[in-house]
Amino acid sequence: MSEAKIQFYKGPAGGWGALRSVARQLLQHRIAAKGSRTLLSANQPDGFDCPGCAWPDRQHTSSFEFCENGVKAVAAEATADRATPQVIGQHTVSELRGWSDHALEAMGRLTEPMAYDPVADRYRAIGWDEAFATIARHLQALPSPDEAIFYTSGRTSNEAAFLYQLFVREFGTNNFPDCSNMCHEPSGLGLKGSVGVGKGTVTLDDFEQADCILIFGQNPGTNHPRMLGELRAAARRGARILSFNPLRERGLERFADPQSPVEMLSGGSTTITSDYFQLKVGGDIALLKGVIKHLLVLDAQAVAQGLPRVLDTDFISGHTQGFEALRADIEAEDWALIERESGLWREQLLHAAEVIARSDKVIACWGMGITQHRHGVAAVQMIANLLLLRGMIGKPGAGLCPVRGHSNVQGDRTMGIYEKPAPAFLDRLQAVYGFEPPRHEGHDTIGAIEAMRDGRASVFFAMGGNFAAATPDTPTTWAALQRCALTVHVATKFNRSHTVLGREALVLPCLGRTEIDQQAAGPQHVSVEDSMSMVHLSAGINEPASDHLLSEPMIVARLAVATLPDSRVPWLWLVEDYDRIREHIEQVFDEFKGFNQKVHHPGGFRLRNTAGERVWVTPSGKAQLFAHPIPTDTAVHQAQAAAHAGAEGRVGGPVFTLTTVRSHDQYNTTVYGLDDRYRGVFGQRRVLFIHADDRAMLGLPAGAWVDLVGAALDDAVVREAKGFLLVDYDIPRGCVAGYYPETNVLVPLANHAVGARTPASKAIPVRLRPAAAPAEAVAA
Structure with missing residues (x-):
């Protein structure tokens, strides 16, 4: 370490x-x-x-x-370390709950099913048959199927996800909270309204042709390192890359390709971003409206001078609806408001607009810096507006690119992991399988936590993930899980969620993506869908970490057999050969016709993207341009207005906007180590990045420690995250950044995206309270 x-x-x-x-x-x-x-x-x-x-x-x-x-x-x-029942059973769950996320991860791979023993406060080994019987007993005893919650991680394969949603819907509920609810739900909802499909429209081939790439609220150097290869290639051929991000991130600045002998031996690197715009946290809609405002001016100037138009008027008239309302809204926008809320000077926004206006092929990429805001859906639709005005969708080298996280988060949604299923999809399930699926909407992640908190749900089943760590409002979420009669987690490694349990609790170990999945018909492949709609196969090569591991499809099938004894679905026959599962997927989803033949072809196949073809599956049959106001009513605005009016709240001092980030030794809630190399942090995680002038304004020296105290006005809960080391960083004044899940305690459950209900974890109002250095820091 x-x-x-x-x-x-x-x-x-x-x-x-x-x-x-x-x-x-x-x-x-x-x-x-x-x-x-x-x-x-x-x-x-x-x-x-x-x-x-x-x-x-x-x-x-x-x-x-x-x-x-x-x-x-x-x-x-693929670690050699093993978290056997004996290793885990050496410690009480109460003790394990006090361990760091990194320490829990470091125990290694789970090897056998385990059940919680409340008398000993320890996990013990349990047989698979007993585990499935326990779950079935709880599910069958529920007064309503809607009192069960079925969470899904984005690493679940298409085959497992399809069987999972089929089992849960035959059981009788649409309660499908998943990781999409907590990250890119605004992307799916926003794009569905704008262009008719809730996915990105580009492929990697488009990145080879683009002459301008826009990056909003994303840190690819840590979160999607392979993306840097595409950005490097684009930069080296002269494409302009405009980055809009509050923090200066090394991966957006310079990249040395480890596969380039010249760069590695010479110590050279490639400059990635040509223009870096450090807007303030939450300023994206104002920024986008400023850019579009100047594009309208440039277009008018081009008309006056007899030059080619900046706006693609043929595309706008033939393929879009809502242009006049959007133009009126943009033209009426005040530059002073745009500058104040974006945190950028007007000249900076004019420059960005001029670069975009001169570009023939523009791609817009974004991450959770866009979506995890109260107005995340509106921000996504403003990005779509920008590209639609220039005809940059359905054109080679151009398009929309939401950069998703988990390896199959998009595929899980395609397979039906969604709390709001389309009626046509449910009709097809009924026609193929002969049961009446539930028609009412289920719980998303926020709704699931509320239901468990309020006693309206008492069984929680998680297909992967780390729900207790990934979710907002840590005290509320933990208390909700602990109210459950049964919590079950399918996992490869022990994590925080396994220490936050119901009255009964099970941990079920599954095969990992790297391991051989041996079934009756031989070694199996699963399929996944990447963020650009490519579907391809995956087959592990390593021997399983334990003889007791089951694949996720097998876990679902055996659970279904135990819970639904009268089901007509041939569950165990399906999992003998995953080609059979894919044949069933083909029966339900028309876009998967010929699934096995296409996916077994090297490289797989791409699902149809109607927006990429300029076919708009919207009520009007056209792409929709949306006018959205610049937000001035967020929790941060309200808290700052109260502070300016002299209402100090629980802690005095200015209100800062906290945004949550990952460290470089972290992927989502999995903490691989304690270093954040590119930001200069080593051996620790409880740090808070702050502008040096803000730290000085608070009268605090370099190396000071603080507690973070929630400042949301409409939140009656006292929220504190204690013991953070202030680290001077290149971040806009008034903004601070800290790692999650350590800062999730500060995110109120009610503070989420309008419509999409994604936690607004990227804009949390906080005050800083001076604190003493923790004992371990003093000792060091």
């Missing part, structure tokens, strides 16, 4: 630092001997899909493409 220190990082993203990190990961998990073979099998026709992010690989047939975080994910899954 690294020494706790703050040390400015001078190098580029990637490079030798990434290679050294890879070496440490392989040694840490004691897989060096098999590590090369395992890594070289990632994203290959006969190998496994990387269990990290959903960024696509070219045709899934390319030579090994280096990705530091992919190596971390593979190494963590």
Whole structure:
């Protein structure tokens, strides 16, 4: 483990630092001997899909493409360490609850099903038959199927997700909270309204042609490192890359490709971003309206001078609706408001607009810096407006690119993991399987927590993930889970959620993506869908970590047999050969016709994207342009207005806007280590990034410690996250940043995106209270 220190990082993203990190990961998990073979099998026709992010690989047939975080994910899954019932049972659950997320992860792979013993406060081994019988007993005893919650992680395969939603709907509920609810739900909802499909419209081929790439609220160097290869190639051929992000992030600045001998041997790197715009947290809608406002001016000037139009008027008239209302709204917008709320000068926005106006092929990418806001849906639709006005959708080298996280989060939604299923989909399920699926909407993530909190749900089943750590409002979420009669988690490794349990609790170990899935018909492939709608196969190459592991499809099938004795679905026959599952998927989803034939072709196939074809599946049959006001009513605005009026709240001082971020040694809630190399943080996680002038304004010296105190006016709960080291960083004044899940305690359950209900974790009003350094820091 690294020494706790703050040390400015001078190098580029990637490079030798990434290679050294890879070496440490392989040694840490004691897989060096098999590590090369395992890594070289990632994203290959006969190998496994990387269990990290959903960024696509070219045709899934390319030579090994280096990705530091992919190596971390593979190494963590292929580790030689084993979290057996004996290892875990050495500690009480109360003791394990006090461990760090990193320490829990470091125990290694789960090996056997476990049940919680409340008398001993420990987990013990349990047989699979007893585990399924326990779950079935609880489910069958419920007064209503809607009193069960079925969570889904984005790493679940298409085959497992399809069986899972089929079982749950035959059981009788649409309660499907999933990780999409907590990240890109605003992308799906916003794009569905704008262009008729809730997915991105681009492919990797478009990145080869684009001459301008816009990046909003995203840090690819940490969250999607393979994306840097595409950005590097675009930058080297002269494409303009405009980054709109509050924090200066090394991966958006410079990148040294570990596969480039010239860069590695010369110590060189490639400049990624040509223009970096550090807007303030939450200023994206104001920024976008400012850019569009100037595009309208440039278009009018072009008309006056007899030059080619800046707006694509033929596209606007033939393919869109709502232009006049949008133009009137934009033209009436006040530049002073745009500047104040974006945190950027007018001249900066004019420059961005002029670059976009001169570009022929524009791609817009975004991450959770856009979606995890109260007005996340509106921000996504403003990005769509920008591209629609220039005709940049359904055009080679251009389009929309929401960059999703989990490796199959998009595929799970395609398979029907959704609390608001379409009637046509339910009709097809009924026609194929002969049961009446539930027609009412189920619970999303926020709704599931509320239902458990209020006693309206008492069984919680999680297909992967780390619900207790990933969700907002930690005290409320934990109390809700602890009210349940039964909590069940399917997982590869022990995590925080396994320590936050109901009166009865089970942990069920499953195969990982890297492992051989042996069924009756032989070794099996699963399929996944990446963030650009490519569907391809994945087959593990490593021996399973334990003989007691089951695949996720088998877990679902055996649970269904135990719970639904009268079901006509041939559950166990389906999981003998996953081609059979894919044949059933084909019966339900028309776009999967010929599924087995297409997916077994090297590289797989791409699902149809109607918006990419300029076919608009919207009520009007056209793409919709939306006028949205610049937000001035968020929780941050309200808290800051009260502070300016002299209402100090529980803690005095200014109100800051806290945004949550990942460290570089982290993927979602999985903490691989305690370093955040590119931000200069080593051996620790409880840090708060702040502008040096803000720290000085508070009268605090460098290296001071503070507590974070929630400042939302409409929140009656006292929210505190204690003991954070202030770290001077290049971030707009008035904004601070800290890692999650440590800061999730500060996010009220009620503070979520309008319509999409995604937690507004990127804009939390907080005050800072001076604190003493923790004992361990003083000792160090």
